[in-house]
Amino acid sequence: MAVLEDLLDIRHGKGVVGKWSAAWFCLRGSSLEQYPVDNGQKQGDDPVQVYNLLEVPDLAWDDARNEITFQSGKIRLRSLQGMATLQKWFQQMQQGTKPEEKPAAAEAPVEKSEKQARFEPPPRDSQTSLEEKSEDGAKSPASPRTRKSFAVQKAGEHVDPKLASSMSRATQALLTIFYQLDHRKLRTVDFMRQMVSTHPEGLVNKTEFRRGLEQHLGFTCSNDEFKELIRVVGGADELISTKELDRAMKKAARGEDVLVEEQVEEILDNAMLQVDTVMHISSMNATEGMYIARARWKGEDGKGPKTDARPGSMSGPAAEDCPIRQQLKLIGKKDANVAVLSIIGRHGSGSEEELVGTCEIDVQDPKHHEVHILPLLKEGESTGATVRLRVKLKSPEIGALRKQASQVSLARSDSHIASIGSPRQKKDPEETQKRLDLLHQLHADKQKRLEERRLREQEEYASRLQEEAQKLRSKSVKQADLCPRAAAERLYRDSKARQRRRREHQLNTYHEDEQVILRSKEESKRFFSKSHSEAANEMVSSVNAGNRLHDHALNKQMQLREKIKKKSEDEVREAKEMADRGASKRSSSTGSLTAQHRLYHQAMDNMKQQSELRRAKEAEEHLKFQKAVVGHGRSGNSKRFEELHQEHVTRDVERNKLREEQRRREEDKVNREIEKGRQLARQNLLKRNIVRPKTPIPWHERLYPDKKVGPKDETLKPQKHLGLKALRAMFPQGRNS
Structure with a gap:
């Protein structure tokens, strides 16, 4: 079968668990080898993982995602070069899952890599030889020790390699050591004796133990796997004994996980x-x-x-x-x-x-x-x-729970994960990116609609201007209305009239303020009069100073009023003169009308150019503002920033209003206190001027005016007390009688 080599993406875990990573894959018959990758190139000749397609369960093609899945969907493969390349790989992998039938003579010994033979049981011949040795154990002096060391290593008691992948990493490492010792026909005691130990009891530290595994068994593992192994076979001082290593390996060979019964610390919230x-x-x-x-x-x-x-x-x-x-x-x-x-x-x-x-x-x-x-x-x-x-x-998320569980107990059973709780699942980064792309697309569509609306309103405004200009060009319009100079003069006169009305309003306001000041001055004069007491006369100097300041202010207001009045008269006279000059210079010739039309068109063109320049400048300023706020190449909602700016401005205005109101309340409070003192002074002055007549009312009745004395009852007479002479007459004998 041909050998396939290519760069593929691999992902471990079902659903959204795990991340995609690139790796170099090589398909040789029924073996799928995975190599590391650097900048898209294969690194080294030693595979980091070897998948035996004869033992891989559930090799299938995912139509929904166009991916290759195996091991019940836990591992997925995809290709960046297209679906055709990935389908070619799938067809070759399907052929590799079917064992090839070859004659016995053609069978050649195939050298297996260390990764392939890691969890495979020892060959049958080694087990048979062990059984033969156990039968003939009485004939050799070393047979009792051999039978005791390899009593567990029977053919039916080896754990299934498919089940070993679901155990903890420490159990998998112990199984590997167990199979390597069985393959080399070594006892645990012989393997431990090959390592140098300075401990009196023959214990081996973890550094020597790891070096011995690499030299004598060719066993290598990561730092995390070795730490988990030391947790099982090492004691509190991390020293490894022969007895503990042999016990752990036999337990792993029986198919028991060495870390299931470990206790887990409480996971804090x-x-x-x-x-x-x-x-x-x-x-x-x-x-x-x-x-x-x-x-x-x-x-x-x-x-x-x-x-x-x-x-x-x-x-x-x-x-x-x-x-x-x-x-x-x-x-x-x-x-x-x-x-x-x-x-x-x-x-x-x-x-x-x-x-x-x-x-x-x-x-x-x-x-x-x-x-x-x-x-x-x-x-x-x-x-x-x-x-x-x-x-x-x-509670911590699933990643933190798994990390804490691996650090504390390294237990991988489903019951332990279920006892921790069911935290929420992580979101798929691809789904999150799709949502972000959709949000950006919606925002871009919104900006496009706003731009179209702005352009449509601009066209409507331009059409209205054209209609108004057409109306101005009609015959019913006077010649003077078509002249831009006459329109400018009308606007000038209107602006002068508005300024004149505003100054008249200011003048009326000045009159009202003047009346208020005069009334306050009269009240001050009535209050601080010479008929008051000496304490009141002492304030005459300050009153005179206030009157002088008031007179000075009135004089300034009178000068300002005269100045405003004179300026208004000059403007009215100037407007009349300009109107007279315009009326005298009217002309009805065709040449002047053509020149006025030309001036009108020039003014309109100039207005359009200025508007375009202003819009271009506003667009440039908006672009600079957007780049400064949200960065280059990203869309931002400038309207939101303008709203925030306006909100800050409004808040400043409201704060100033609050401060002004607080200051006004304090001033009103001080004025009320002053007015209260003045009223009290008036009352005391009136009390001192009241002349009270002298009355013959006794002092004790003046203290209690509400107590009224009724008419005397002649029938009720008080009993007269007996005097000293009367008592002596009644008792002549005295005290001793």
Whole structure:
């Protein structure tokens, strides 16, 4: 059969699991050899993988994807040169799956590579020789040790190579060592004695063990596979004994996985800190700052993950709010339950960071799993700022689970994977790329529709201009209306009239302000009069100063009013003179009309040229803006950036309005206090001028004016107390009687 060699793509795993990688394949009969590739060229003569097509199950052609699949769809092949080349490979591979019948005399010994013979059982003759030796064991002195070492190596007890591929890598390595020892007719003790050991008990370290496997058995493996092997046969000090190696190999030869019963450590959940808004940040700067949030485990060094910088917005005279609305991922660690969230601000144009405050969150506490508000502390003291957030615990994805399982226990059984959980599947990168291409296509279609709409509106506008120009060319239009100079003069007169009306409005406003100032001046004069007390007379000097300033302002307003009035009269006179000159220079000759038409067409052409130049300049500016924002060769939504810019401008205007309103409220408060003091002064002045008449009311009744004394009852007379003389008359004998 012919030999096929070509560059193909291979992918391991069903569905969307795995990634495509390029490799060099060589098909020799029923063997499919895979070689490494560098820049599309084959590297080396040693294959990295050999597939025996006689033992490959489920070799099929996938019509939906135009791919070759085998091993129940776990391995897929495709070609970049087209479907015809891949179908040729499939036909040759199908022929390789059928064993060729050859006569016994023509059979030649085929040298098998190390990869092919890795999981194949030892030849029959070696097993027969072992059985013969075991039967004649009594005749030779070494027979008991031989029977004890190879008691398990019977023909019916060898594990099926197809089942070995589903076991762990450590079990596969032990099977390979077991078959190599059987093929070379070596005992485990003899193999261990060939390696140099300085340990008193005859133990071998892992370096000598690996060197012995390569030299005496020709066994090579990757670092990860060797680590898994040492976990099984080595102890805590990673020393290999003959007894442990022999026990593990016999267990693997019986078809048992040596890592199924290993215990798996608990897989910790990741903490997702979902930060919503930071509120009431004290800010003494006039400009708004940028804020970021950073998270880490308590007691852990380093800065930890952080969010993007978000701008703050003024929420008061000296306070800001910052909507962050991002989440921070903390990888789960053992004995780590408290997370520290820090809010950092950047004010002004510099990049210096300033700590706003921190808070601690217990990620296992159920109350933190709901949206709540926590205060921010700085050096143990409250800053007045708060943060709204919640904590969400999330299990690791399938890749992290497999990595952790391989690092901890290296168990590959289905029951172990099922005990971990069923995490969500990863998305297919090809499907994701298709979605992105579809989004870009939809965006391009939208831009195309907008461009067509703009061109259609532009054509409609040009047609309207042409209709208006046709109307102007009709006979019903006066000759003066066709002259661009006359149109310019009309526009000039209209603009002067608008300016005159605006100045008249300003003049009326000045009159109203003058009346208000005069009224306030009269009130000031009435309040600060000479009839007041000495305290009021002391303010006469400041009142006189205010009156002088007021008179000066009135004089300036009068001068401005005279200037405006004079300017308006000059403009009216100039407009009248120009109108008279235009009326006197009217002409009805055919030559002047032709010249006016020519001037009109020149003006229209000039207008079109200016419009085209302006549109070209706007398109160039738009292209520069788009390249600066989204990069070269990519489409961007400039309208969205303009909306964001307009939003920032609107926010600045609203902030200025709020500040102006706050300043006006403070001024009103101060004015109310002043007015309240003036009213109190008036009341005290009136109280001092009141003349109170003297009354014969006793002081105790003046203290209690509401207490009224009723008419005296003559029938009720108070009992008269007995005096000292009366008591002596009643008791003459005195105290001793």
